[in-house]
Amino acid sequence: MARFVFVTGGVVSSLGKGLLSASLAACLQARGYKCRIRKFDPYLNVDPGTMSPYQHGEVYVTDDGAETDLDLGHYERFTGVSARQSDNVTTGRIYRDIIARERRGDYLGATVQVIPHVTNAIKEFALADTDGLDFVICEIGGTVGDIESLPYIEALRQLRNDLGRGQTVSVHTTLVPWIKVAGELKTKPTQHSVREIASLGVQPDVLLCRCEMPIPEAERAKIAQFCNVPKSAVIEALDARSIYDVPLQYHREGLDDEVLKAFGLPTEPRPDLSRWEGVMDAVDHPEGEVTIGVVGKYVGLPDAYKSLREALIHGGIANRVKVNIKWVDAELFEKPDGDTISELEPMHAILVPGGFGERGTEGKIASVRFAKERKVPFFGICLGMQMACIEGARAAGIEGASSTEFGDTPEPVVGMITEWMSEEGLQERRAGGDLGGTMRLGAYEATLGGNSHVAAIYGKTQISERHRHRYEVNAHYKADLEKSGLVFSGMSPDGRLPEIVERPDHPWFVGVQFHPEYKSRPFDPHPLFASFIAAALKQSRLV
Template sequence: MKYIFMTGGVVSSLGKGITGASIGRLLQLHGYKVNMIKMDPYINVDPGTMNPFQHGEVYVTADGAEADLDLGTYERFLDIVTKKANTNTSGDIYQTVINKERRGEYNGGTVQVIPHITNEIKKRFVAFDKQVDITIIEIGGTIGDIEGLPFIEATRQFMLEQKREDIMSIHLTFIPYIEGAKELKTKPTQHSVNKLREVGIIPDMIICRTQYPINDSMKGKISLFCNVPKEAVVEARTCSSIYHVPESLHEQGVDAFILKRLNLKSKIKFSNKWFKYVKQDTKHYKTVKIGVIGKYADLKDAYKSIDESLKISAMEAKVNLDIQYISSEDKNLIKRLKTLDGILVPGGFGMRGIEGKIAAIKFARENKVPFFGICLGMQCCVIEAARHLLKFKNANSTEIDPKTIYPVIEMLDEQKDVKYLGGTMRLGNYESDLVKGSLAHQLYKTDKIVERHRHRYEMNPKYIDMFKKVGFDVSGYHKGVLPEIVEIKNHPFYIAVQFHPEFGARPTKPHPIFQGFVLAAKKKAHK
């Protein structure tokens, strides 16, 4: 078993997840089985209760863990299915240790950060032993952050306990450009590496995020002051697509250096087919405008997986994609909708922006604009159809109006007695049976699907027959009872789902609903 630790310095949001996943993809192209683990230092047990403005979208694993959006990057790059073992936080680790102490598992000993917290962290480093060849472990945050110290200490201990050829450290740093001096500066990188070395970790490779090329002289300077070989100083310039990063690193010999450092050789003949696929010509004749109508429009990371899923489908459909994130509270919402080829209403929680989403859905339905609703987007579809097709004027979700006389969206009975918000929703993979002849069945080309969920509220089954009479059909059910997918007849493309299909898209495997949606938007754009 081999381990690669990814740390970051100077500033946050440098792209450790993308860099680590790119390295993982390169190692896969050499024939190795790779998985990734995220270690997040924040005290939240998971990001499930966080506002997306705090941490971007909440990703959901197949077994129902709420996780950082980096797990979506891992899945898309490596074509893997993540689980609870792929995500860890300080809150989760401390909670585990405290629970053990309460049960008396430490035999009356004093519980301390070292060794109890660090031992629990190290236990999670080896989650995929005997399952894969290489585990890449991303330590979240920035070196020097106080909350990250237990993870760094656990890493130091772990590296000491392993054979040197089985473990390596990669440090991602930032090379700022000083406009006044017209010069790149390496000093922050030097300080960052020094901080890492102070806590006992000497990086084997330094990857430098930069907007401008790093010349040979600068690489030599970083090598000298940071005590790494010159060939292990790597430039990581911003690419036009994150999926181009693996090729950029390969061209600089990153995978060759790592294989040598870990005493490995390629298992198979290296193929560049993946590079060619993601670098295919993106300047197409046709452009489609997709509007994502949500209340977190100012933060694209809140819809990271949706963004990537749309881009992947556009790549497959050979169209240019213009994604417009539009606030559902925008005063000019309807005017902006008139310029779009497709409308997507994503998930969310709470009442803010709901009426704008419903208005966008009504516009898409009445004006025959290709439409796709996800999670809360589906619930808003049901509300819109109840109000305007069934003429239930005050129809609503009990999440928004607990006293509505037409509760077309209602909380499951099992959710009504929940006390803790975190980790208690309907989470992870659930099966759905598709109605033959439906749009969903045509898109999936199968009778049964498995998709990931994250919600508390459901479409109220008692209204299904009423909806069917006005052409608003349920085309997917969980266990024959809970509605999972709704569609409208006599519309170019109108579908909404209770689950999160955006978690299933891969660069070479677009999700069928996203693919159908983009193709429908393409058709509308060029009638």
């Protein structure tokens, strides 16, 4: 039977519960255990798919088409285990399902309440599909004391009783702030946070204390005494030089040892963390440096492109180079005084990422044109590929080439597709329908041209990649675009949907309709990002 680790947070948000969960799973994996991580999100959205990136950061997409919290990206990158729809649940989804059952009469006339109906649904989610696992790590979003989180804390309390204390461990993240004027760390926020969760019936077994300064032994003992945990279970969590050092750092501090001891399990043999040591060796000892210009519309919040940023770093790890990312607001190039050349000339490569809406698209097209004409390595992802096709169409003399996403156009090089085939059969989408869950989502196969650049990069002609978009490049323009030098080197298996375009006359020019960043790992970089950074490195040696 699987053992459960519940990860909660107190005092403030952004203490790193997601990285803690991912790092703990990585350490347990290194000991030979099978782990899965799940995220409980307290907000009332059914999923984050309709939320602005400025509200929530990026939306992470799984192979089975779930739009999930960005923490699931951390889970996959640190464990290599593909997440599923069953690994992320929201209060909105729970209430939607409960209300649907109530309307059907499934509760036989009972009064539907938070306890037991909502808490039972949370427990069912936690316990489902855990066969063959040694550990299930459940991260509860928000902070203890938030009204939205109360049903999850209560479900956690009940599960600890249902399963028995030997089957569950509670890890609580807190803040130990450094007060500059006092010149000391303060333990009271941690004490109050633990008192709050204990008052709800959950006594933490391990504390992860985020801090800017090392915690002196006296303060560590004080935290242990007032929070009712062993001194060894007070884990110091200083800021790391790289997120990929966090598993190593937490292991050195004894996190995985303390969790195993709380379960009554042996801490020997020691974990094999060599692959993380190899990743950090590449991070700490780069043999070169490149600068990548990312021209997007959400550049004010880097979390909006979290997986993309990490995939670029993975490409750097593959080539043992440091990757400097220059975030460029696409709207800069739409202003009368916008200077594409001076802004992009210092870049060794240019990437135009995905996005929604018309804002910034002309700036992205200008970036595509710059990369094409200056022979600078270019990578277009999702909307970035669509902008490359619109730029190619305009260069080929197709006046008015645009996307129906931006309004009526006489030349819809990009348009909404209403039907496509998936493994589940025919999928349909209609204009004016709900926004949530109506995109082409999840893993789809593509067939690559045998002599194409991308086939050489992948080393095969059949691939599967994850999608998240409503609009597709119009295959009716394929012949016109290929005459202008933009080759369609990847198509859906039925030949209807363009998946990849490239320019054979360019050092490195690739546009993809999917999101390869979702499948990149620090110890297994995505081949497109590894090749893109290699091209950027070559470009850096030319300038």
